[in-house]
Amino acid sequence: MSLVVVIESIRRHFAHLGYIAALLILIVIVVMMTAIGAPASAPYALISLFTLVAGCQLIGPEFSSGTLQLILSKPVGRSAYLTGRVAGVVISIWVAVASILASDIVGRLIAGTPIIWRTVLWAALVSALKVLLTCSLLALFGSFTRSYVNIGIYLGGQIVLSGIYGLLSIMKNAFTGEMAAVGRLLRAHPGILEGYRAVQTNLFPDDPLIPFDRNWILLMTCNAVVAVLLACVIFSRREVPYGAD
Amino acid sequence: MARTSLTFDRTKQRALPIWLLILAVLLIVARIVSKQYPEKAEHDLVRWMPISQAIGIARTTHRPVFYEFSAAWCGPCKMLEREVFMDQDLAKRINDRFIAVKVVDTKQEEGRNWPDVQALMDRYGVNAFPTIVIAGPDGSVLDRVVGYPGAGKMAAMIDRPR
Numbered sequence A: 001m002s003l004v005v006v007i008e009s010i011r012r013h014f015a016h017l018g019y020i021a022a023l024l025i026l027i028v029i030v031v032m033m034t035a036i037g038a039p040a041s042a043p044y045a046l047i048s049l050f051t052l053v054a055g056c057q058l059i060g061p062e063f064s065s066g067t068l069q070l071i072l073s074k075p076v077g078r079s080a081y082l083t084g085r086v087a088g089v090v091i092s093i094w095v096a097v098a099s100i101l102a103s104d105i106v107g108r109l110i111a112g113t114p115i116i117w118r119t120v121l122w123a124a125l126v127s128a129l130k131v132l133l134t135c136s137l138l139a140l141f142g143s144f145t146r147s148y149v150n151i152g153i154y155l156g157g158q159i160v161l162s163g164i165y166g167l168l169s170i171m172k173n174a175f176t177g178e179m180a181a182v183g184r185l186l187r188a189h190p191g192i193l194e195g196y197r198a199v200q201t202n203l204f205p206d207d208p209l210i211p212f213d214r215n216w217i218l219l220m221t222c223n224a225v226v227a228v229l230l231a232c233v234i235f236s237r238r239e240v241p242y243g244a245d
Numbered sequence B: 001m002a003r004t005s006l007t008f009d010r011t012k013q014r015a016l017p018i019w020l021l022i023l024a025v026l027l028i029v030a031r032i033v034s035k036q037y038p039e040k041a042e043h044d045l046v047r048w049m050p051i052s053q054a055i056g057i058a059r060t061t062h063r064p065v066f067y068e069f070s071a072a073w074c075g076p077c078k079m080l081e082r083e084v085f086m087d088q089d090l091a092k093r094i095n096d097r098f099i100a101v102k103v104v105d106t107k108q109e110e111g112r113n114w115p116d117v118q119a120l121m122d123r124y125g126v127n128a129f130p131t132i133v134i135a136g137p138d139g140s141v142l143d144r145v146v147g148y149p150g151a152g153k154m155a156a157m158i159d160r161p162r
Helices: A003-014 A017-035 A042-055 A060-065 A067-071 A078-111 A117-143 A149-172 A180-188 A190-203 A214-237 B010-014 B018-035 B051-061 B075-085 B088-097 B115-123 B151-159
Strands: B065-071 B099-105 B131-135 B141-146
Touching (some): A003 A078, A042 A149, A078 A117, A078 A214, A078 B010, A117 A149, A149 A190, A180 A190, A214 B010, B051 B099, B051 B115, B065 B115, B075 B088, B075 B151
Antiparallel strands (some): B065 B131
């Protein structure tokens, strides 16, 4: 990992007027949400949008804008550059998560509502880990595409995978009609649906049911690290085009 | 005076980060080992719906209703809660497939039941606890279990195609 790349990625975010404005708006919204007694996890829904906006430009657009060729002419390894970019973007969004946590606590103190530390801290940790996995997946999808295709794959994958799972679940219960054969197959081999569901939950995990669930924390960090590793493998072997799209 | 190298070995540019590889292997091993020891919840993980809303939601979502008839004094009901409703996997399956409704009998404590509770108990002829009734959005009985048959049989009941 290149520290220069990490620092430069963080600096770029904090020097961006849009980032600062979004962060300030986020803080105001969180304080208002807390004042009306929203649950601890509610403000972090905004972070998902924040992550998608910041994460989509992690690597893909650099292929298309032509800046990558220039960057890679410097004495920096491709993997070091990619991991540095991921770390920089993740840290920048974690700052927003920390700001939400602080605003949530301040809002509760102002509103006079009790602070359940375990719930509040767990909500922040869930959000931080989701940011890590989302950014890692966006880096992976960006490593073999160009422009903003990574965000398309990410959102499309989420919609298509859950849609197909819903259809398969319905087909599993089909006893008559055209789908009866598919239903029979799915009932005879429950592993098909379970395997499919495993892929889906590994890429886009559901929220944990138990606070500070060790297995969920490991799932998120492990999948994020594997995604970044795969991204490094692809990125280190990929041809970097000259010039912009 | 320290000498700074102005050359950069280009072959290193495509090298993979070994630390990341080691970290990934360690995390995969930790995940596999940790999965053998699932964490136990401290409370019921099923998303119970109020009786008044359940049928409406079931009709909109086309999902069956999972009624659990229980009572505070009932021992097997506590076992059902501990082994099924506090189990992450089973609770998740219930949440995904059904609209869950907990119907608690209070005859022994308060001498009578709430009218909506009594109406459901009369409708499904409940006279023992726990009783699980899986009903269609129209109220028809799709499945019924009296007593707690164990987590394995409960899992099979939850997964049974309807």
